[in-house]
Ligand code: FAD
């Protein structure tokens with residue numbers, strides 16, 4: 001018989017949502033276990049979830065390497081810097097990324113140790129009575145009982161039935177973060193966040209990248225002007241994005257490193273084909289609930305496959321909570337961070353809350369895209385009166401000095417109260433600037449508040465300052 005171990009909190013999943021819940025609960029004096037099934041590239045257990053292993057961090061490492069390479073050929077000349085014959089050594093670039101991943105996944109193991117969290121390496125299934133049965137990697141089984149259980153199982157890539165992942169020619173993010181050389185031609189299905197970020201990486205390194213997007217418009221979730229500006233810049237970079245292009249069939253031909261993928265798709269002109277060397281399928285992610293919930297555990301899953309929770313991330317089953325990608329809301333690491341902390345605090349009897357209306361979005365392309373709050377399109381649909389101020393980076397001294405003039409900042413405020421309802425950015429470093437909008441919105445600030453706050457000169461943030469002033473038609477550095 002398997003002995004049962006008792007904890008105050010059992011967390012299933014050590015990704016961003018799970019490790020935040022575990023660490024915060026331990027800080028609050030609770031006895032915590034955290035289970036994770038994932039293995040790293042070296043076959044050893046690796047904590048940190050999708051984000052640290054095959055998501056946020058490795059993709060940003062490759063985005064940075066490829067940006068440096070791209071800038072050598074496309075930006076340095078403007079600064080008068082010349083060199084001969086720049087080369088990228090892909091295995092070195094991937095090795096650097098792997099080292100960063102190892103540093104951060106190992107960092108979570110150290111944080112668990114420092115906070116006296118007991119890790120279990122294996123697959124957990126939740127049963128009735130808050131019992132989690134864990135199949136460990138060595139084949140043994142343990143049974144954990146939690147006064148509280150936090151499900152933080154994350155998400156997996158959606159697979160298209162006609163384009164099954166083989167880890168080599170047809171890949172998801174995992175494969176596209178590990179190509180051993182730059183594919184001559186890379187096809188991408190899905191012009192979403194992963195398609196654009198990983199498509200950019202290989203495009204910068206010399207691949208001919210073609211992205212097929214089924215939706216009729218590009219980046220529909222973003223502000224329409226932001227999407228238009230980004231599309232124009234991507235086109236200049238040679239990233240080909242075909243909207244209204246619905247893939248229906250994929251065939252692999254050839255052998256070894258001579259393999260080719262033929263993708264059949266339909267667009268406004270009819271049946272088309274695209275031939276590439278590698279294919280990245282990035283059509284979204286789905287909550288990872290397979291094998292997680294035993295029939296008797298009573299946790300409900302909605303028709304989108306997400307675990308059902310209330311506004312406090314409670315599942316409705318006594319002592320069972322769920323956080324991160326496996327529940328409603330944006331699939332973003334920082335959204336999971338906040339939910340993990342909030343749930344740990346609620347378990348400890350403290351107030352805990354996450355404002356899903358002020359979660360920032362960032363796409364780490366060149367230019368970067370970032371926003372918080374509502375778009376003009378959403379406000380129109382909701383009948384909310386609004387006013388807008390925008391300001392181009394081309395008129396910002398710092399942006400021009402950096403030779404990064406593309407893009408703009410747009411502040412949207414309520415037409416009557418002036419309260420900021422959204423900040424939309426496209427340009428260099430906007431991943432950092434977007435937090436000005438998050439702060440303003442969290443403090444219920446107005447466009448006038450933003451306009452009256454002193455911004456350093458010269459800095460990229462001046463675009464937000466002038467955009468906020470432009471809401472009241474008093475921008476200094478442009479005609480209003
Ligand atoms: P996950 O990170 O998926 O972690 C869940 C963990 O639970 C996994 O380790 C899994 O092995 C484990 N698990 C699942 N089921 C069980 C079980 N039954 N038993 C034991 N263990 C289990 N987000 C951003 O905010 N910024 C970015 O820049 C960004 N870039 C990304 C780039 C890529 C290529 C991808 C794929 C994603 C990116 N994301 C980004 C999204 C981000 O990675 C996720 O939103 C985030 O990882 C979700 O955190 P989570 O803790 O909910 O789940």
Ligand code: NAD
Pocket residue numbers: 160189190191192193194195197212213214215245246247282283284285330331332361362363364
């Ligand atoms: P996504 O939802 O961002 O984009 C998927 C795209 O694929 C959509 O534009 C959709 O219209 C398109 N699509 C769907 N089915 C298609 C089909 N059959 N043919 C052609 N196009 C099709 O999904 P993703 O890019 O896979 O990323 C998943 C999630 O991971 C994101 O939603 C995001 O939450 C997270 N992520 C975040 C970051 C970041 O924060 N910087 C980076 C990467 C991933």
